Amino acid sequence: MLQGQEAHAAEMERTFIAIKPDGVQRGLIAEIISRFERKGFKLVAIKLVVPSKEFAQKHYHDLKERPFFNGLCEFLSSGPVLAMVWEGEGVIKYGRKLIGATDPQKSEPGTIRGDLAVVVGRNIIHGSDGPETAKDEINLWFKPQELVSYTSNAEKWVYGAN
Ligand code: UDP
Ligand code: MG
DSSP, X not given: OHHHHHHHHXXXXXEEEEEOHHHHHTTOHHHHHHHHHHHTOEEEEEEEEXXXXXXXXXXXXXXXXXXXXXXXXXXXXXXXXXXXXEEEETHHHHHXXXXXXXXXXXXXXXXXXXXXXXXGGGOOEEEOOSHHHHHHHHHHHOOGGGSXXXXXXXXXXXXXXX
């Protein structure tokens, strides 16, 4: 069994997921967390923060040339954001699937944005779009000591013993 756990450990990834101020204010924290949790992903860090506008600009630095950048950063810093790190096999890519398309009008039913949001400017959740951004965003939002490494009791049932 130890061997199996080690084999899986090599494939484990971490991604940064944030519930934006609209998702927090609409009371969707538990609903969103439960979708990641029930899937079998593991929560390794979580905190509620009100980011400054400067911090929001850092988070969205890739989008600074876009016309919506200023409004987006104003919005992200307008209230509490629930910042999280989730761990699991394929969690970066599959997390994006759980979230759905950027524009909720184009998100499939069954996805978080498809089920719970209507317009692109209020799409309730952020998720890292690849391994590099996941690493950068986790480092931006969390100190190393805020990431909790532990073995979840469910892991052997989610992944199998080997
Ligand atoms: N956004 C917006 N208008 C647009 C495109 C994006 O307000 O036309 C916002 C939206 O909140 C989105 C965020 O900017 O979630 C970041 O855009 P990105 O393209 O990275 O989408 P995501 O990765 O969040 O799906
Ligand atoms: Mg993005």
